[in-house]
Amino acid sequence: MxxxxxxxxxxxxxxxxxxxxxxxxxxxxxxxxxxxxxxxxxxxxxxxxxxxxxxxxxxxxxxxxxxxxxxxxxxxxxxxxxxxxxxxxxxxxxxxxxxxxxxxxxxxxxxxxxxxxxxxxxxxxxxxxxxxxxxxxxxxxxxxxxxxxxxQYGMVLAYNKNKFGANPPKGWKDFYDTTKFPGKRAISGNPGDSAPGPFESALVADGVAPDQLYPLDVDRATKKLQSIRPNLVFWKTGAEAQQLVESGEVDLAMIWSGRAYAAVKNGAPFQVSFDQWMPVxxxxxxxxxxxxxxxxxxxxxxxxxxxxxxxxxxxxxxxxxxxxxxxxxxxxxKSFLTTGPGTAEKALKIDSKWWAQHQPEMIEKWSAWLGG
CATH class of the missing domain: 3.40.190.10 (Periplasmic binding protein-like II)
Known part of the structure; x- marks a missing residue:
């Protein structure tokens, strides 16, 4: 697929x-x-x-x-x-x-x-x-x-350490703070597909407790996403996400950990925060x-x-x-292993059973927001 x-x-x-x-x-x-x-x-x-x-x-x-x-x-x-x-x-x-x-x-x-x-x-x-x-x-x-x-891998927050190294973003609340952390953000945006990531990050940034994420409040999540829409650059594939980071087109990215690793290995001046990373x-x-x-x-x-x-x-x-x-x-x-000491404990708990039951409707709602 x-x-x-x-x-x-x-x-x-x-x-x-x-x-x-x-x-x-x-x-x-x-x-x-x-x-x-x-x-x-x-x-x-x-x-x-x-x-x-x-x-x-x-x-x-x-x-x-x-x-x-x-x-x-x-x-x-x-x-x-x-x-x-x-x-x-x-x-x-x-x-x-x-x-x-x-x-x-x-x-x-x-x-x-x-x-x-x-x-x-x-x-x-x-x-x-x-x-x-x-x-x-x-x-x-x-x-x-x-x-x-x-x-296993993860959806993580990557940031340009040359721009934010002295005061780096630590979690999804910072990802949505365009005043404290100005710049373009890369985020997955594939019409016809929806998976854990954007909705969870938006809700955590909006103050929802990590253990109270499900059932997802889609209206609240999309409202939070909408608040930073002018700053968003959407990627449809892992290759696109990696290229956005390597080219410097974005300053922050919601990206798969493997792609972040490949970008950094290729010389991108980025670092990853594993605070509230999402297991995949x-x-x-x-x-x-x-x-x-x-x-x-x-x-x-x-x-x-x-x-x-x-x-x-x-x-x-x-x-x-x-x-x-x-x-x-x-x-x-080793630093990119999601199972490494001190990393696994920082993960958001994703409810795969809830997603399995609701994915068709989530795809419909995500596609509608992307096209709106």
């Missing part, structure tokens, strides 16, 4: 050798029985050759992100488990629905938007088996009935009526290992979801 492909730190396509799962027998009948071993599940492990002879497919959004997933977790899982795992994508919700509705499911593990996945739990997606998946190292509250995080993540899911759900759960469990998550971070710059993961990064990279 455009939202996901745009946010990646790079836009390279998955290698041309990617095979289409549907054309290569993915989702074929499992062996008569799958023995994953005894004892409690341990993230990052799988019984040797437990899935020998089984074809599977892993579906994600392409680019450096899916390449990182493949190298960090999927290929090593295939080598240890004996399964043949084919890459497919990009994630397409219409295709998922068509597969489930026709009872011809060829995708086994799917990386999807967390809010969409929350909304489809029990409909297009099946509950995860936590006797096979070890979620003990996932931060509390992030694993759902049908989803576990694939990685993808989710790993299993479609309803998947042919080999036990194998799908085993792949997800392996993906969540500390070593796999550390490698994924090193390859993609996204933050690891396993609390024991220790990626080998330079100091700049």
């Amino acid at each position: 455009p939202k996901h492909s745009a946010r990646l730190a790079g836009t390279a396509a998955v290698a041309a050798s990617l095979l289409l799962a549907t054309a290569c027998g993915a989702g074929s009948t499992a062996p008569a029985s799958i023995d994953l071993g005894s004892g409690p599940a341990a993230a990052g492990t799988v019984k040797k050759d437990a899935l020998s002879g089984l074809n599977m497919s892993f579906v994600s959004y392409g680019g450096v992100y899916q390449e990182g997933q493949q190298k960090a977790a999927v290929d090593p899982f295939a080598q240890e488990s004996g399964a043949k795992i084919l890459q497919d994508g990009p994630t397409d919700y219409a295709k998922i629905k068509a597969q489930v509705d026709s009872s011809n499911v060829t995708w086994d593990v799917i990386d999807a938007d967390s809010i969409w996945a929350e909304a489809q739990c029990g409909t297009l997606l099946q509950p995860l088996d936590y006797t096979i998946i070890d979620k003990s190292k996932i931060p509390e509250g992030l694993a759902g009935e049908c989803t576990v995080p694939a990685m 993540m993808d989710s790993l899911t299993v479609p309803k009526n998947a042919k080999n759900p036990k194998a799908s759960m085993a792949l997800i469990n392996y993906y969540l290992g500390a070593q796999q998550q550390a490698k994924l971070t090193e390859l993609t710059s996204y933050s690891p979801i396993n609390t024991d993961a220790k990626p080998n990064l330079d100091e700049l990279g």
Whole structure:
């Protein structure tokens, strides 16, 4: 989906050798029985050759992100488990629905938007088996009935340190204070899409307590947004947001942490405040009526290992979801990890379940305000 492909730190396509799962027998009948071993599940492990002879497919959004997933977790899982795992994508919700509705499911593990996945739990997606998946190292509250995080990043406040370094903005209240912090602000503004970020920031800036954000008061939020509209520059993709920062066209930005990191690494004189940052993540899911759900759960469990998550971070710059993961990064990279000490605690709590229930109406209201 455009939202996901745009946010990646790079836009390279998955290698041309990617095979289409549907054309290569993915989702074929499992062996008569799958023995994953005894004892409690341990993230990052799988019984040797437990899935020998089984074809599977892993579906994600392409680019450096899916390449990182493949190298960090999927290929090593295939080598240890004996399964043949084919890459497919990009994630397409219409295709998922068509597969489930026709009872011809060829995708086994799917990386999807967390809010969409929350909304489809029990409909297009099946509950995860936590006797096979070890979620003990996932931060509390992030694993759902049908989803576990694939990685994490955040919507953060970035500011020009040459302009505001002596008195930097610290949170969303400062982002909306054009007197104390004059200049243009970049903000996500994609008609036809709405996600956590603008509404929450506006309400916090207007004095709503962080633990009282939901249900979102859209009228109050849009009124606050309207108060700084002359100072707003809207971006539709992560690449646009990064370019606005690098070019100096804006002095402050509501931007994905990975894009802020890339801009700073490229020399932009910007710094990030993690005060009231908003967590964003993808989710790993299993479609309803998947042919080999036990194998799908085993792949997800392996993906969540500390070593796999550390490698994924090193390859993609996204933050690891396993609390024991220790990626080998330079100091700049470490400073942008949303799971780092002293950073995770500063996050606003986003109610994904509320968003899942109300996203269609939020898209309508957001699009109306953008066009107004």
